[in-house]
Structures are given as structure tokens and as C-alpha cells.
Amino acid sequence: MKVFNTLSRQKEEFVPLQEGKVSMYVCGPTVYNLIHIGNARPMIVFDTARRYMEHKGYAVNYVSNFTDVDDKIIKKANEEGVEPSVISERYIEECKKDMKALNVKEATTHPKATEEIGGMIDMIQTLIDKDHAYVAQDGTVYYKTRSFKEYGKLSHKNLDDLRSGGRSLLVSGEDQKQDPLDFVLWKPKKEGEPYWESPWCEGRPGWHIECSVMSKKYLGEEIDIHAGGEDLIFPHHENEIAQSEAANGKEFAKYWLHNGFLNIDNKKMSKSLGNFFTVRDISEKYDLQVLRFFMLSAHYRSPLNFSADLMEAAKNGLDRIVTSVANLNYLLENAADGEAAEKEQTLLKEAEGYITKFDEAMDDDFNTADAVSAIFELVKFANTNASGASSKAFIQALKDEIVMLSDICGLIVDKKEEILDTEIEALIQERQEARKAKNFARADEIRDTLAAQGIILEDTREGVKWKRA
Ligand code: AMP
Numbered sequence: 001m002k003v004f005n006t007l008s009r010q011k012e013e014f015v016p017l018q019e020g021k022v023s024m025y026v027c028g029p030t031v032y033n034l035i036h037i038g039n040a041r042p043m044i045v046f047d048t049a050r051r052y053m054e055h056k057g058y059a060v061n062y063v064s065n066f067t068d069v070d071d072k073i074i075k076k077a078n079e080e081g082v083e084p085s086v087i088s089e090r091y092i093e094e095c096k097k098d099m100k101a102l103n104v105k106e107a108t109t110h111p112k113a114t115e116e117i118g119g120m121i122d123m124i125q126t127l128i129d130k131d132h133a134y135v136a137q138d139g140t141v142y143y144k145t146r147s148f149k150e151y152g153k154l155s156h157k158n159l160d161d162l163r164s165g166g167r168s169l170l171v172s173g174e175d176q177k178q179d180p181l182d183f184v185l186w187k188p189k190k191e192g193e194p195y196w197e198s199p200w201c202e203g204r205p206g207w208h209i210e211c212s213v214m215s216k217k218y219l220g221e222e223i224d225i226h227a228g229g230e231d232l233i234f235p236h237h238e239n240e241i242a243q244s245e246a247a248n249g250k251e252f253a254k255y256w257l258h259n260g261f262l263n264i265d266n267k268k269m270s271k272s273l274g275n276f277f278t279v280r281d282i283s284e285k286y287d288l289q290v291l292r293f294f295m296l297s298a299h300y301r302s303p304l305n306f307s308a309d310l311m312e313a314a315k316n317g318l319d320r321i322v323t324s325v326a327n328l329n330y331l332l333e334n335a336a337d338g339e340a341a342e343k344e345q346t347l348l349k350e351a352e353g354y355i356t357k358f359d360e361a362m363d364d365d366f367n368t369a370d371a372v373s374a375i376f377e378l379v380k381f382a383n384t385n386a387s388g389a390s391s392k393a394f395i396q397a398l399k400d401e402i403v404m405l406s407d408i409c410g411l412i413v414d415k416k417e418e419i420l421d422t423e424i425e426a427l428i429q430e431r432q433e434a435r436k437a438k439n440f441a442r443a444d445e446i447r448d449t450l451a452a453q454g455i456i457l458e459d460t461r462e463g464v465k466w467k468r469a
């Protein structure tokens, strides 16, 4: 398997640090709002990469953080007159719902910045002790970029240009910086902001340190893959490398993977530009499987333009697969038992060619666009060759192959496997009874089971209502 490494700017053979295991860290969202579909792109594409590696037999330890202390969260909290944690907890829950509906697998660990402050203080102290950081008069701690000889190795930027450009860009309060590229590790509290005790001042961490700390804590000092959107290459990931490698004395991550931007009218979709759709907006019009399929129709590194036409095309594409599987289910119900006949065996060999094609595409830096084409070819093959005269074994084999490849892409195409309305209602009934009997553990378990199937419960005055996410 080859992956494109931003560090070397080329495709490299993927060799994990430990045989059979992959450690992977994906920078997660800042939780002050519902996620937009641009934020969903790294979630979907790196979840697909994870699924493919798991399919190949790797045990993937997947960590993705929530940034829950940040200016935007604090601003929103002040506007609403609540604690910042009320805002961040609210949007973490909403984000998790969106991820479920997008069929993004739960991370092995989902750490939150505010729960890792102790580890951040420790790493900052190590950086000070090793002379990679300094404390300014007001208690701000800065990273000393000049002390890290390899600073700039990920972004391949001309640092001297950045430095001279940066001098005039110094904002007020940053005049204690020794170098324009130095960045904040810890900053003093301001009125109305959450803060923590530290050896330097009461304050809070800069943004970059959290990922260095969480990655080390949950995955170790050296990891296989670090990923995120391409806007994170500089300065976020560059700074993470500087922090981790200076503190630990080891190479931080072997492979750096970055997704291209999701654009709208060929402009970057972002909250600050106001040209965005939330995942929730899209869910009002489409099953979110369509959004997932849309994202996978392009290579993850390419820019992708969002448009109504492309979403319609994605809907039709996904429908083709779902309809084919439904048709195979129908044929299965009516097919005669028995092994695949000789001619069918030959056809199944031919069908394996599409699986090979799929694997080759995914082995080539997770080329989901070509992988999806291979699924379409398999679907066409199944539509042409399975009929009322086919054996059960043959139809089942074709169906299993389509479902397996779709599943690697995180696409649910066998609607028969979906939980039925009657089953949902029975579980809700059982949950009500468990609650009455004060068996909250069982009640929560049922809610989680349903949530895992994308069923959202709502307690209303008229009783429990449910909907599919
Ligand atoms: P943020 O909450 O802005 O830190 O973003 C969370 C993740 O979403 C990061 O990996 C970003 O790079 C990514 N991201 C944000 N906007 C877009 C976009 N328009 N297209 C693709 N990825 C994005």
C-alpha cells in the first residue's frame, strides 16, 4: 500500500512501526457550532482509510480530538451567558450524532483538550527545560522556533520570507516574542475566560500543544499516521512537529496525510466566509449516506466542489448500488438452494477481478474515486449475470462482494440489514419499562444500541418520538 506523505511530497510504501498495527491521529473539530460539510470531509475520508486498513488486517488505533477550549467557544458562551463547557459539550454531542449518521466509526479514543491540561503543562515544562521555549514577562510561554533546526520541514515554506514578513505582522501583546514565527504554548487568562493554574501564570494553553500531548498519551511518542485538512499543514502541524520532536527526541509521525478542501462555487467553504452548509442542513434533503458517497467520489487530496448537481449524481450513483443489492436479495428469496454451477464458478472468478481492482485503487493512496468505479463495474456485472435461473450460492457470493466493498467505504447498501421500525418500537417500549423500574443502565444501553443504528430518540410530552438520523 502506498500513501502520499506531505513530509516527502511523494507516495511512499506504507510500512507501519509495528507489524500489523497502525497508530493514527486525526485532528478533530473545534466545537462551537454544528459541523459543516467541509469538516465532514476529513472525518469521512480518514474513516474510509481506517476501514480499508482494518480490512487488510491491521489493528488500527484511531485517535481524534475535540478542541473544547478556544476563543470562538468562549465568545459563544459569553453571548449565551453560559459556561464554555455548556457550549462545547452541546456541540460534541451534536458532532457525534452527525458522525454516526455519516457512518463514521467511533474513534478508539476521543480526547478533549480541557481534560488534558496537566499533560500540556508537563510538555511545556520539558520544552522550557530543554531550551526550546521561554517565558515572557507577562507569563506567556512561547516556543522558540529557531531552536528547532528542522522547523519548516513539513510545509516546505521559505521561513526567512515568512520571518521578514511576520515582523510587521506582530500583533500587540506579542512584542515579547523573540522571533515572529515563535508561537504560544501557554497564555495568561483574560477577564471572563476559563483558566488553569500553571507554573507560569493562571491561563490556558495555545492550540497546537493539545495534539502533541494527546497523540503522545494515547498513541505513544512515535506514530504511523497524522492527518487532517490541508489548511492544518502550516502552522498547526508544523508546530506540532516542533513541539513533539523537541520534547521527545523522536520522529513524531511517519506519514502525514492531508485532505484537500471542499469548496463551494470554487471558493473554500468556511464558517468565517459564511458560505457553508452544515451536515444537518444536508440531512434535511438527503440521506447522509449520499453525502458520504459524494465525498468518496473524488480523491481525498483533490479539491472538491460542492454543488446540487453533483449531490444528485451521488444520489443516483448510490441508488444504483442499493437497487442492485435489493434485486439480489429478491433473487435470493426465490433461488433454488445449491452450489454455484461450473459456469457460475467461472463468472465468480471474473468477479474477483473487480475486487482486485478495488484493492489496487485503495492501495494507491486511498483512491476512492477509482475504488467506487470498481464497485460500479461489479454492480453492472451482477445485474447482467444474476437472474432467476442462478443458484443461491452464486447470488449470495455476488451480493457479499458488493456489500463488502461498500462496507469498506462505510456505505450501507443492504437495506435488509437495517433495523426495522417494529424492532425499534419494541426496544423503545423496553427502554420505557427499564426506566420505570429504575434500571437506568439497561435504558441507556438501549438508547446507545439505537443510536448506533442511527436512531435518535426524543423525549416529548406526548411520549418518546424517534427518527432516523
Ligand atoms: P476546524 O474545526 O476548523 O479546526 O476544522 C476541523 C477539520 O476540518 C480540520 O481537519 C480542517 O482542516 C477540516 N476542514 C475545515 N474546513 C474544511 C473544508 N472546507 N474542506 C475540507 N476540510 C476542511
Ligand code: ZN
Binding pocket: 027, 028, 211, 236
Ligand atoms: Zn491537531
